[in-house]
Amino acid sequence: MATMAQLRREARAAAEARGHALGKFPSVPAWAAAMGGSSTAECDTCGAWVQVIAKPAPNEIGIGGSAVAVNCRKA
Numbered sequence: 001m002a003t004m005a006q007l008r009r010e011a012r013a014a015a016e017a018r019g020h021a022l023g024k025f026p027s028v029p030a031w032a033a034a035m036g037g038s039s040t041a042e043c044d045t046c047g048a049w050v051q052v053i054a055k056p057a058p059n060e061i062g063i064g065g066s067a068v069a070v071n072c073r074k075a
């Protein structure tokens with residue numbers, strides 16, 4: 001299973017591939033990640049967001065959000 005740190009790296013790479021300047025993910029306590037916690041970061045340029053879920057349900061995905069779906073709107 002992917003760890004939260006792995007998911008964050010993948011989410012960051014996916015967002016940056018779309019031109020986003022992703023800000024920091026806030027730290028999530030290990031116990032929260034173990035409970036299936038999620039964490040969200042936003043693009044500093046356009047405000048698009050990406051969310052990672054440590055233990056996605058069968059109908060969820062581990063990485064989602066507008067920052068991995070659309071390219072950055074650069075000024």
Ligand SMILES: [Zn+2]
Pocket residue numbers: 019020021043044045046047048071072073
């Ligand atoms: Zn952006």
